[in-house]
Amino acid sequence: MFFASDNGLGASDKVMQAISAANGGARLGYGRDDATRIVERQLSDLFEREVGVYMVVTGTAANGLALSTLTPPWGIVLCHDESHVMEDECCGPEFFTGGAKLVGIRGPGAKITAKALEASIASLGRRVPHNAPVHALSLTQSTELGLVYSVEEVRALSAIAKAHGAGVHMDGARFANAVASLGCSPAEITWKAGVDVLSFGTTKGGGLACEAIVYFDPAKGEEMVRRRMRGGHLLSKHRFLSAQMEAFLDGGHWLDLARHANAAAGRLADGLAAIPGIRLPLQPQANGLFPIMRQEIVAALQAAGAVFYPWSDKGLPEADRARAGETMMRLVTSFATSADDVDRFLAVAAKAARPLAAE
Numbered sequence: 001m002f003f004a005s006d007n008g009l010g011a012s013d014k015v016m017q018a019i020s021a022a023n024g025g026a027r028l029g030y031g032r033d034d035a036t037r038i039v040e041r042q043l044s045d046l047f048e049r050e051v052g053v054y055m056v057v058t059g060t061a062a063n064g065l066a067l068s069t070l071t072p073p074w075g076i077v078l079c080h081d082e083s084h085v086m087e088d089e090c091c092g093p094e095f096f097t098g099g100a101k102l103v104g105i106r107g108p109g110a111k112i113t114a115k116a117l118e119a120s121i122a123s124l125g126r127r128v129p130h131n132a133p134v135h136a137l138s139l140t141q142s143t144e145l146g147l148v149y150s151v152e153e154v155r156a157l158s159a160i161a162k163a164h165g166a167g168v169h170m171d172g173a174r175f176a177n178a179v180a181s182l183g184c185s186p187a188e189i190t191w192k193a194g195v196d197v198l199s200f201g202t203t204k205g206g207g208l209a210c211e212a213i214v215y216f217d218p219a220k221g222e223e224m225v226r227r228r229m230r231g232g233h234l235l236s237k238h239r240f241l242s243a244q245m246e247a248f249l250d251g252g253h254w255l256d257l258a259r260h261a262n263a264a265a266g267r268l269a270d271g272l273a274a275i276p277g278i279r280l281p282l283q284p285q286a287n288g289l290f291p292i293m294r295q296e297i298v299a300a301l302q303a304a305g306a307v308f309y310p311w312s313d314k315g316l317p318e319a320d321r322a323r324a325g326e327t328m329m330r331l332v333t334s335f336a337t338s339a340d341d342v343d344r345f346l347a348v349a350a351k352a353a354r355p356l357a358a359e
């Protein structure tokens, strides 16, 4: 019953076999191997246009490096107040951008609304040379609270950013889960909706450690050749990154894995919604769930061996937040979550909730 994160369950068999297969023979290093060219082709096909591709090992590096090509050190990056770039990367974006300033925007479900984006931009000072200008907007797809931006939402947000001269970055650590949930094409939810650069994740979705920084205008990413090297993120034995990405993309494997994870989250959500003492203020749309649970239920689940953690409910409207005796918990399903795991979790929760039903 492991629901702590989608990085807790290894990599898919297909990815592991590809890494093992890539081990034999000699290849040129630093991305000059054939498999890297194959991945570039695969991603160009997937996104229906020529793209610039730079693979790195972590999502944190992908985000920071991507943002460094959108803003100078004196620029502002707008992002959600609860986004990974804002809260969980130990100032990685500030480091990679040479000091750009992250400005957080609040909004339910870790989503930025068009209205909030407009208001945030309007509130920024414009005194030259005193105030920093906005250079980038970073959106997380799917969000840190398990929701997805629709195509229309991304389009509207990008249009506002562009009207103010800002480029658009998408943190796609869970891009696969978003595409699986939306049922749209990868092109529709990215460059066709105004996204300039995407951190395309495999690690959370079934890779071992590989994320691609994808430029929809390859010319905009050219300096990444040196930025990635200088940042210490150009892998010498790059073949092992390309092998992961090639296997992840091959035959739609990435979407199959994401569909599995999303379906497990749906099964969990349906079951939890029927249990007294549990409520779901956010209807999950990808592979993360944030139920508010009575503490007796949380304790019973933890005693039964379930691994999951509390999460801040600060982004919820006040009426939805945890009350006395309740905690908001974070449950994340993955490509390897089994139906049995979900059902055992639900059974323990339901049993613990029985005395509460009478209240």
Ligand SMILES: Cc1ncc(COP(=O)(O)O)c(C=O)c1O
Residues within 6 Å of the ligand: 057, 058, 059, 060, 061, 063, 084, 085, 140, 143, 144, 171, 173, 174, 203
């Ligand atoms: C939304 C989001 N973006 C980026 C990352 C960073 O990935 P990594 O841990 O590989 O640096 C994570 C990891 O938790 C994440 O959840």
